[in-house]
Amino acid sequence: MGAIDGSAYLGRLRERQPEIWINGQRITGNICEHQAFKGILTSKAALYDLQLAPEFRELMTYVSPLSGRRVGTSYLEPRSKEDLEKRRKAAQEWAKASGGLMGRSPDYMNTGIMALGTAWDIFDGNESWGSAIKSLYERGRENDLSFSHTFVTPQVNRSLGYFENNGEEPLAAKVIKTTSDGLIIKGARLLATQGGLTDELVVLPVMGNFIEDSSVYAFSIPSSTKNLKFICRESFSYSSSHYNHPLGSRFEEMDTIVVFDSVEVPWERVFLHKDMEVLFNMYNDSSFYSFLLHQTVARQAVKTEFILGIAQLLVDTIQIDSYQHVKEKVSEIIVGYEIMKSLLLASEMEAAPDSRGRMIPSSNSLYAAISTYPKLHARLMEILQLLGASGLITIPAEEDFDSEVGPDLNHYLKGTDCDAKTKIGLFRLAWDISTSAFGGRQTVYERFFFGDPVRISTGIYNGYERQEAKDLVFRLLND
Amino acid sequence: MGAIDGSAYLGRLRERQPEIWINGQRITGNICEHQAFKGILTSKAALYDLQLAPEFRELMTYVSPLSGRRVGTSYLEPRSKEDLEKRRKAAQEWAKASGGLMGRSPDYMNTGIMALGTAWDIFDGNESWGSAIKSLYERGRENDLSFSHTFVTPQVNRSLGYFENNGEEPLAAKVIKTTSDGLIIKGARLLATQGGLTDELVVLPVMGNFIEDSSVYAFSIPSSTKNLKFICRESFSYSSSHYNHPLGSRFEEMDTIVVFDSVEVPWERVFLHKDMEVLFNMYNDSSFYSFLLHQTVARQAVKTEFILGIAQLLVDTIQIDSYQHVKEKVSEIIVGYEIMKSLLLASEMEAAPDSRGRMIPSSNSLYAAISTYPKLHARLMEILQLLGASGLITIPAEEDFDSEVGPDLNHYLKGTDCDAKTKIGLFRLAWDISTSAFGGRQTVYERFFFGDPVRISTGIYNGYERQEAKDLVFRLLND
Amino acid sequence: MGAIDGSAYLGRLRERQPEIWINGQRITGNICEHQAFKGILTSKAALYDLQLAPEFRELMTYVSPLSGRRVGTSYLEPRSKEDLEKRRKAAQEWAKASGGLMGRSPDYMNTGIMALGTAWDIFDGNESWGSAIKSLYERGRENDLSFSHTFVTPQVNRSLGYFENNGEEPLAAKVIKTTSDGLIIKGARLLATQGGLTDELVVLPVMGNFIEDSSVYAFSIPSSTKNLKFICRESFSYSSSHYNHPLGSRFEEMDTIVVFDSVEVPWERVFLHKDMEVLFNMYNDSSFYSFLLHQTVARQAVKTEFILGIAQLLVDTIQIDSYQHVKEKVSEIIVGYEIMKSLLLASEMEAAPDSRGRMIPSSNSLYAAISTYPKLHARLMEILQLLGASGLITIPAEEDFDSEVGPDLNHYLKGTDCDAKTKIGLFRLAWDISTSAFGGRQTVYERFFFGDPVRISTGIYNGYERQEAKDLVFRLLND
Amino acid sequence: MGAIDGSAYLGRLRERQPEIWINGQRITGNICEHQAFKGILTSKAALYDLQLAPEFRELMTYVSPLSGRRVGTSYLEPRSKEDLEKRRKAAQEWAKASGGLMGRSPDYMNTGIMALGTAWDIFDGNESWGSAIKSLYERGRENDLSFSHTFVTPQVNRSLGYFENNGEEPLAAKVIKTTSDGLIIKGARLLATQGGLTDELVVLPVMGNFIEDSSVYAFSIPSSTKNLKFICRESFSYSSSHYNHPLGSRFEEMDTIVVFDSVEVPWERVFLHKDMEVLFNMYNDSSFYSFLLHQTVARQAVKTEFILGIAQLLVDTIQIDSYQHVKEKVSEIIVGYEIMKSLLLASEMEAAPDSRGRMIPSSNSLYAAISTYPKLHARLMEILQLLGASGLITIPAEEDFDSEVGPDLNHYLKGTDCDAKTKIGLFRLAWDISTSAFGGRQTVYERFFFGDPVRISTGIYNGYERQEAKDLVFRLLND
Secondary structure (H helix, E strand, O other), rough: OOOOOOHHHHHHHHHHHEEEEEEEOOOOOHHHHHOOOOHHHHHHHHHHHHHOHHHHHHHHEEEEOOOHHHHHHHHHHOHHHHHHHHHHHHHHHHHHHOOOOOOOHHHHHHHHHHHOOOHHHHHOOOOOOOHHHHHHHHHHHHOOOOOOEOOOOOOOOOOOOOOOOOOOEEEEEEEEOOOOEEEEEEEEEEEOOOOOOOEEEEEEOOOOOOOOOHEEEEEEOOOOOOOOOEEOOOOOOOHHHHHHOOOOHHHOOOOEEEEEEEEEEHHEEEEOOOOOEEEEEEEOOHHHHHHHHHHHHHHHHHHHHHHHHHHHHHHHHHOOOOOHHHHHHHHHHHHHHHHHHHHHHHHOOOEEEOOOEEEOOOHHHHHHHHHHHHHEEEEEEEHHHHHHHHOOOOOOHHHHOOOOOHHHHHOOOOOOOOOOHHHHHHHHHHHHHOHHHHHHHHHHHHHHOOOOOOHHHHHHHHHOHHHHHHHHHHHHHOO | OOOOOOOHHHHHHHHHEEEEEEOEEEEOOHHHHHHOOOHHHHHHHHHHHHHOHHHHHHHHEEEOOOOOOOEEEOOOOOOEEEEHHHHHHHHHHHHHHHOOOOOOHHHHHHHHHHHHHHHHHHHOOOHHHHHHHHHHHHHHHOOOOOEEEOOOOOOOOOOOOOOOOOOOOEEEEEEEEEEEEEEEEEEEEEEEEOOOOOOEEEEEOOOOOOOOHOOOOEEEOOOOOEEEEEEEOOOOOOOOOOOOOOOOHHHHOOOOEEEEEEEEEEEEHEEOOOOOHHHHHHHOOHHHHHHHHHHHHHHHHHHHHHHHHHHHHHHHHHHHOOOOHHHHHHHHHHHHHHHHHHHOOOOOOHHHHHOOOOOOOOOOHHHHHHHHHHHHHHHHHHHHHHHHHHHHHHOOOOOHOOOOHHHHHHHHOOOOOOOOOHHHHHHHHHHHHHHHHHHHHHHHHHOOOOOOOHHHHHHHHHOOOOOHHHHHHHHHHOO | OOOOOOHHHHHHHHHHHEEEEEEEEEEOOHHHHOOOOOOHHHHHHHHHHHHHHHHHHHHHEOOOOOOOEEEHHHOOOOOOOHHHHHHHHHHHHHHHHHOOOOOOOOOOHHHHHHHHHOHHOOOOOOOOHHHHHHHHHHHHHHHOOEEEEEOOOOOOOOOOOOOOOOOOOEEEOEEEEEEOOEEEEEEEEEEEOOOOOOEEEOOOOOOOOOHHHHHOOEEEEEEOOOEEEEEEOOOOOOOOOOOOOHHHHHOOOOEEEEEEEEEEEEEEEEEOOOOHHHHHHHHHOOOOOOOOHHHHHHHHHHHHHHHHHHHHHHHHHHHHOOOOOOOOOOOOHHHHHHHHHHHHHHHEEEEEEOOOOOOOOOOOHHHHHHHHHHHHHHHHHHHHHHHHHHHHOOOOOHHOOOOOHHHHHHHHHOOOOOOOHHHHHHHHHHHHHHHHHHHHHHHHHOOOOOHHHHHHHHHHHOOOOOOHHHHHHHHHOOO | OOOOOOHHHHHHHHOOEEEEEEEEEEEEEEEEHHOOOOOHHHHHHHHHHHOOOHHHHHHHHEEEEOOOOOHHHHHHOOOHHHHHHHHHHHHHHHHHOOOOOOOOOOOHHHHHHHHHHHHHEEEEEEOOOOHHHHHHHHHHHHHHEEEEOOOOOOOOOOOOOOOOOOOOOOOOOOOEOOOOOOEEEEEEEEEEOOOOOOOOEEEOOOOOOOOOOHOEEEEEEEEEOEEEEEEOOOOOOOOOOOOOOOOHHHHHOHHHHEEEEEEEHHHHHEEEOOOHHHHHHHOOOOHHHHHHHHHHHHHHHHHHHHHHHHHHHHHHHHOOOOOOHHHHHHHHHHHHHHHHHHHHHHHOOOOOOEEEEEEOOOOOHHHHHHHHHHHHHHHHHHHHHHHHHHHHHOOOOHHHHHOOOHHHHHOOOOOOOOHHHHHHHHHHHHHHHHHHHHHHHHHHHHHHOOOHHHHHHHHHHHHHHHHHHHHHHHHHHHH
């Protein structure tokens, strides 16, 4: 099969019919027509189409070492800096198609699967785990599967040192039984973005100091597995009009709560159970995070460039660049973009092979990027608001332009060098990224994209090699 | 008549039927039932009811010197610091009823009318202007009229030194003719919040360096005046459910573009035309801004307290105050609240009477407040997002709780000391103020509440007396 | 005796001859002539002169209820808001004489002694403590004594949960023995500012969770007590020229390490020993911190005004206020000043009497101020650097103006409306507050003036009443 | 001759005897023994020694294409990315020897001379300019000359649109006459760092909108040229003790005002006079700024690493990394370091050859770096102050340790794992970089290293290509 196009993706999804609940209703009809989902599904399908388009095929796919078919570049195991560059460029090509707004474009979790699957030796020697992860990787690559995933566990209490009481029904999904067929999972996970909108759901264990055996497991199952439910939050795709909600109507990905109501996971899909050492290695030794960050930072760089484009077009449209503070604000975006781009490039420049011969992007600059972006993104949204000002509030709808008051709007709202409808369309875009409910969710999402910023800081502190820095000081003091 | 209750307010509004357009449609039926307006109208009506409630009547009204009836405190001409205190407390009582989220509660523009009406001498000696503003003040006070207003003019180009070409159809509303009956106004104004939802529309001139005669005018006319149109932006009251959208369903005020399609303004309603000196004095000598700021800062202080309440309840619900950085963030809100409150109190402590015997709150601390709040509010929203985290994304709807998956939600989303529905209700509130489209518009609105922050800074620089500060330096240097 | 003048202060100091070490030398001669101390001593003497000057006498002193003599206002027990106002104005008069740069002007610790002495009942019933603190207060007031003090204990390790090993020689000063005559103290305290430059040294206990008996004590002893040593840091009074170092030459206060080499403290000077309950009450029930903060914030407000004066004079001298960003920066200082002033005034407006009838300034706004100032001050120094730019680096000395190259400097460095020497003098002032070693120490000092900012935040979080804020939210949600 | 060692550098300097004034005195004796200069001269001499040391010789020098001698790498014309890498590494090797604190290490201006000299064609065709710049480059390279330079002109008034009145004696140095021998220059320039401490002084023209002919000139002359005076500011090398002032005693570079008292510049040293087109091209077409920035950012990256080392050693010494906020602050330094390093590396990764075949580092990321560093450096100093706290104030001197109170200090100030003298030495280092007069000057210097931050922002706005960013937006909107 190899890399697929959009209709193949949508076709599989329609067939599967996972159990998805929204607004108190279970989705029963064609999900591709549902107001809450048609935007994101259409946009994802376009990504699949793009990878097969003649001008992108070379970049976006490569020849499978197994089947000889062309498969998606996000599955490529990088053996050289050129491979990393190819992975980056492919990720950015998809990101460009969505202004970097699709946090869970297929390459995100594909990359994770690649990271684990090409380090299958970590899991090996333990029953069938090694072959399970390898086969997951190959299945994903050869069939161009897409994955959603979920890390976050529900907690009634987020204080330090809180533990779930074991006497009760589980909250956080855990293994409540094992059978000869597999694991039985009961409980919930929070925040599976695009939950139910992908072929499979990958469930990965949470790291932490005090984890019980029953929470240590990893597997991937079809979204349509029996007793698996996805409960959606309110949809922010309030309007299907691309004019009114240029982003919400296209890229509202949806976040879901995942309920495992005694879900059975066959042994051949399990690649971790109870083994703490493998748990530790699967995140560290596999370079899982370095690879995910490489894709993430590639996307965030494109997003920053997209935001720069919006800002500059606002400035052009109302001709405000005679104000020094306007130039300063746009410069700040440029600097932010250069920083993200450079941190990304440096991760490749300082990449090094691991023991498996895989080329690992340097995590130092990538962690710096992921620590920078949450604040940067929030500041960029602030800048858009400061530049857009009341223009972000004066946003009549497409329907108004088509009505009796259309001529009024055309006259009174025209731009310096464009008509009113174009100008308002641009301001609606700025509004939708910075100020709408869709935009608000994006801001929160980027703030926590790789976890709590406080924890990221701590991680950087704990993991960073700084002997050389200290040696500079000793050299001076002992001079 | 005197101070009215909510049903009187709504009754007048239904009768009047101003020309309001939304989503390509003119509103024809009962506006109080319209999805986009029923929330705000119900909330405003509740404010009017509150002022007549036995426990608030003393504070919220006073005896009219003209009619002897009890009239609204926002019309009170302050002659002492006690009067200022009464005005502040009344403003805050209304603000508390809406968490400070109604930027255009009736007392806002009532205060402006009071400021101008009690300084009618500025307009006197010029035809009938003095009596026009006086009668506007008295009419407003005795009938408890509500006003919307509009300052902002449309511009195709906001660059320095741009002027509208006079050969074309006017963009910015201007006097295109005068007749024996009055002025004829043609053109548009932007951003009348609650445009059409009040008894009258006050139109005030813009200050600036290069204003033409035809733009210098001031008057108030009924919202239902012929040829006057209000064109709404998209409504952010996406849901009428108080549970789903606790704020948007109640306080979405709506912003409008105002089109004057050759509107005739009778001379007796005009209190300024062409006179540049009166234009200058109407803003400066009347203490117009000081009084508006006193009401505004009173509201913003309450809003800050409301946000503090939300933040603390988030913290309590998920028990995160064992984290030092959480305490630090909540402390930051407390400090912000104390700053806003103190700047407000200091404006009264340092108030001084003007030549008319009116007690004028000190503008120094009020300008400091209005310069501080845009940044503070944005930071408070950021803090709510940082505290709420994924909880602002995991927001199933009221309908979900009532459905088959309700038991799942009740189980998996419960809080430390409250049930899931209460917890999600609280997170929805935090979401609606910080992250929803309603919240986004609030953030933009507060950023520009008293105009462009850059211009406010310049105004402070230009207007502040700092000889004493320099003298401190000379004293030292010459010591 | 009552309030004294400068020569009385200096006379007492010369007589006393405490053991002070600086730069490896013990001071033996006349300390008033010592390069490191003559600046600060002269400046302090000037404060004492000022309080007796005819135009300030009424404000700066009051009639002692005990002796009928006029005594210093910093000793005044406030019984009304007018008393608080008098205390504030007196504190600010002294602050103005030093641009707010003397952190330990005599009124600081006098205020602390007043707070404790007028709440002597806290200490009563415990041996002679009540009368000890009362007599300290009266002795201080009637003789216009000045005090330095010290809170900070040395630690080899500042990590959480570190405790000193008891087997060794004590590091932190503690009671190593009690005799019939009094306590024997051994160990050190850090950071007594102006250590040895005052009549007495007040030693107060540190609060904390795990304090041993031997660390719970409080007393005041003469600076010249036997076996008491003050070890100075490097002096930042590098030049005695008021032109070259306008601030360092006048206000370098010096910080010292205090070594107690088995110092005997007579019982009649002890007002606390071992009693944990009294320890707790002495800080809380006495309103010790509220009073200290009232003096501190009064000083910091003046300092902010002084900085505003410097900034504006820089701007005037080189005529840079045609730049919008320059106006913005100066506005930021104005806003900062208004905030500090308003928080101070609000503490009086919201003051309330305690059970003793003392009028206590509200700590809410004062804590907000002390949480704000460390960041504000640092930002003000940044603004001075940004405004001053290379002018803070091009600073030839007084000696250059008097030399053969004087004419060059006079020609090439002249200001817009002033001669070169005046201009450079002003830039030297800006340099000395923002960029010199003296200024650097001031910045660090203000950052930690009332302790670690993180701990202040925690204190605000823990101590602030916010039920009303939560009630605002409940009112809305239950509406 | 080729690359020299330290004694050659010092020898030339002693011989030359330029006219340097400090503190009202002209330096007459051996400048290497002068308190204000011996530190920096010794440190510079060490750099020259280092380049000839066997382990660095390969990196720090290369074979001159002219003479075949080994000459300094800072003179290397880069023809490949490898050459850029070599230049970077050499710059960083020198930077490491001074913790990045020597802003004007010889490679800075050598790089500028290389940029101009290898683009001599810009100057060619105009009398002898082409050969003048070429010969300057070759003279510098072959003799390992060092250069100071000066851009800044004195102004009595920095307001927009201020021009010097031509009737008076010139302030800004200008050509007052030309003779057959050369130009006669009269007037001053400000802020030649290390003025008089180098072989030659390069004088470059200022760019701007309204420049007169008489200000358009460029040349290099010996520091000891007749009628050329250097007037120093106050020296911040207050102590020669490396213990007391670890940085000031080594790296105080000194800044000078340069007075041209009718200095004659021979024609053969002039490479620009009056030609506006060449003026424009000399900065743009030569990639002058890109090359300077490449050296500068290389240095600033090392400086950031050095600061990281100091911060970590503070943390280690007092064991405060159990505090989360401490980890967060150190992480912030790490992130800042990664950003600077990545921007530097990206400039090489995105380098491209110019028409002369010189490999030009990309200015995009370098301008982002120079826009970032002023704020970053200031924040790093703030972090050091917040980590160091009172430890930056408790700084007894070396002399104290050697005195009678030494045992007290040894006991009371010891660190967790080091003795008191080592600990205080480390805190003194942190103080000297962040809080001393030397440190203050460094902070101001970095704030303005490449000019006014506001102007840098404007430059970035004006020069940045952002069509691709806009195209991303159009692609979406037109989708």
